[in-house]
Amino acid sequence: MNEITSQTPALQLSDVSKSFGPIDVLQGLNLDIRPGERHAVIGPNGAGKSTLFNLISGMFAPSSGDIRLEGNSIGGLSPHLINRAGLARSFQITNIFHRMTVFENLRIGVMARHQVRYGLFRSAAGMRRVNDETADVLNRVGLEARAQSMAGDLTYSEQRALEIGMTLTTGADVILLDEPTAGMSREETAKAAELIRKVTEGKTLLMVEHDMSVVFSLCDRVSVLVYGRILATDTPERISANREVQEAYLGQEGAQ
């Protein structure tokens, strides 16, 4: 274990590249995510955002370079080990168990965490603690009234909230959210952004987000990924005023 100092980035990519056969999808990425910051990755379709998340969360190993979580190298570890090291990810496509209740979905996450670390299930007190922790996450994501509903019966935005809840059950300090407001109305988007702000208080957030209003309202810094390279990393204000970024991305997509 490395010594963690206040200078240690929560997440650090050093010269990270990824190729699929002859295709260089990510090339020499350097990125430091500070502890406690909320950071967005934006970029046009096909820029490599999902691949970046897949590398960080362990779905793929980088072709070269190093990825560190709180100072410890995680590049090439399995998703399971990276999760245990303190990083949780939600997916672009919802990843919940539709035929289980909302409470049961969340409880699986809490149980998985405790089974590994404490073997809590042998006692009634342990089970109570699991249920209490599940109820706590349920409240934090605002789904108390839906606790006994089948996850498959939730509205789309409720399902996204449940999925954010699943990342919280792991107790991870670093949360990756992949387009958490995709497909939502303006009103749902604003609510989701507020929820994300609330539940990531004191944690580090890295998110892929296309909606610039969400980026502005939520994020401390933004990185712009274009053709597998980071074009710029800066505050949302400076990024939206950056001419190179406007030409490469915001101009095309139309900043909101």
Ligand SMILES: Nc1ncnc2c1ncn2[C@@H]1O[C@H](COP(=O)(O)OP(=O)(O)OP(=O)(O)O)[C@@H](O)[C@H]1O
């Ligand atoms: N497993 C793979 N094998 C080969 N090529 C891949 C693979 N995964 C991704 N790619 C290619 O890598 C490039 C980047 O894809 P990626 O999905 O990471 O982009 P993205 O920025 O997330 O795009 P979007 O916003 O459309 O989701 C694309 O050209 C894609 O075809």
